[in-house]
Amino acid sequence: MPMTKYKLILEYDGTHYRGWQTQKNARSVQDTLMTAAEKFLGAPVNIQGAGRTDAGVHALAQTAHMESPRKIHPETLRVGINDLLPANINILSIENAPLLFHARHHAVSRSYLYLISRRRTAFGKRYVWWVKDKLDCGKMKPALNVFQGFHDFASFADKRTDKDSSTKVQVDGLWLKEFDDLIAIRIAGSHFLWKMVRRIIGVTVEVARGHFTGRDIEKMLQSYSDIPARFTAPPSGLFLEKVLYEGDSLPPMKPPICLF
Numbered sequence: 178m179p180m181t182k183y184k185l186i187l188e189y190d191g192t193h194y195r196g197w198q199t200q201k202n203a204r205s206v207q208d209t210l211m212t213a214a215e216k217f218l219g220a221p222v223n224i225q226g227a228g229r230t231d232a233g234v235h236a237l238a239q240t241a242h243m244e245s246p247r248k249i250h251p252e253t254l255r256v257g258i259n260d261l262l263p264a265n266i267n268i269l270s271i272e273n274a275p276l277l278f279h280a281r282h283h284a285v286s287r288s289y290l291y292l293i294s295r296r297r298t299a300f301g302k303r304y305v306w307w308v309k310d311k312l313d314c315g316k317m318k319p320a321l322n323v324f325q326g327f328h329d330f331a332s333f334a335d336k337r338t339d340k341d342s343s344t345k346v347q348v349d350g351l352w353l354k355e356f357d358d359l360i361a362i363r364i365a366g367s368h369f370l371w372k373m374v375r376r377i378i379g380v381t382v383e384v385a386r387g388h389f390t391g392r393d394i395e396k397m398l399q400s401y402s403d404i405p406a407r408f409t410a411p412p413s414g415l416f417l418e419k420v421l422y423e424g425d426s427l428p429p430m431k432p433p434i435c436l437f
Contacts, residue, residue: 180245181247182243183272187236188238189236189265190266191206191235191236192303195232196230206239207226209262210262217258226239227280227420234415234417236416237418238269238420240422242280251273285425287365287366290430291378293312294308295312304416312382316384316387317382317385318353320384320389321351321381323395324377327348328398331401333377333405346370347367348366349367361431362378372409380408
C-alpha cells in the first residue's frame with residue numbers, strides 16, 4: 178500500500194510524561210500522539226521523532242515524521258489530530274514531506290534551552306529550576322565556553338547510555354541571556370547524550386556558586402569523573418528548543434510563552 182509522509186512540528190509540556198519515546202507501562206508523548214493520529218485517520222500510522230526528550234522535559238519545537246496510508250490536506254490533519262490530543266501536546270504545523278525524509282537522520286543539529294529562576298514562582302514552577310543561591314553570571318559565561326567544541330562527554334552522560342554509542346559530541350555553541358528574574362541558557366550541538374545537558378547546567382551552576390572553576394570542568398572532560406552526576410539539574414527547566422535541518426537557523430532567544 179502506498180504511504181504518505183508528513184513532517185510535524187509540535188510543542189509539549191513534558192511534566193506528566195515519561196519522555197518522548199514509547200515505553201512499556203508508561204505514558205509517552207509519542208504514544209499519545211500516535212493514538213490521536215490513528216483515531217482521526219482510522220488507520221495505523223508510524224511516527225518517529227528527531228530527539229528523545231527524557232521524563233519531565235518539554236519541547237518548544239520537536240520535529241517528527243509520520244507515515245500513513247491515507248493522504249489528507251496537512252492543515253485538515255493538524256486541526257483534526259489536535260482536537261484529539263490532551264492540552265499539554267499541540268501540533269504547531271504539518272506539511273507534506275518526501276518519502277525519504279527522516280526526522281532524526283536528516284537533522285544537522287539540535288538546540289536546547291534551560292531556564293533558571295532567581296525567585297520562587299507560583300506559575301512557572303514546572304518550567305524552571307529555582308536556585309535560591311545568588312548566581313554569578315559573570316562566572317557562568319566563561320564556564321559554558323569550556324564546553325564548546327568537540328569533547329568526550331563521558332563524565333556528563335548517564336551510565337545507562339547505550340554502550341555502543343560514542344560519548345564524543347560536537348557542541349556548536351552555548352549562550353546565556355538574562356530576562357529579569359530568569360537566566361536562559363541555550364546549548365546547540367550535533368546531538369546530546371542522555372542527561373548531558375542537565376549535567377552541563379548543574380556543573381555550571383556550581384561554578385556560579387563558587388564551588389568549581391573552568392579548570393575543574395576541563396578535567397571532567399579530559400578524564401571520566403562521577404562528579405557531574407551529583408549535580409544533575411532537574412528536568413523541569415529543560416526545553417528542546419529547535420531541531421535544525423539544512424538551511425535552518427536558530428530563533429531569537431526568549432522564554433517560552435508559559436513564562437511571559
